[in-house]
Amino acid sequence: MSRSTHQALADERNTTxxxxxxxxxxxxxxxxxxxxxxxxxxxxxVWEG
Incomplete structure (x- = not known):
């Protein structure tokens, strides 16, 4: 996985x-x-809301 500009917690839901x-x-x-x-x-x- 590439590096990011911020810290994030791993979430197994994102693997799919x-x-x-x-x-x-x-x-x-x-x-x-x-x-x-x-x-x-x-x-x-594009922004919605």
Whole structure:
């Protein structure tokens, strides 16, 4: 697992998390973000609430 900017407690429920990308589900460890993604480059995000 990659390093993080903050401390977090391990939670076994997170081991089965799946990521949905372009119509397919992937295991958590296969999730990738392009360095050219606008969310990565300029902090774009989607907020609900």
């Amino acid at each position: 998390v799946e990521i949905f990308i372009n119509g397919e589900f992937f295991p958590r460890h296969e999730a990738k973000v392009s360095v050219f993604d606008s969310g990565f480059l300029v902090g774009d995000g």
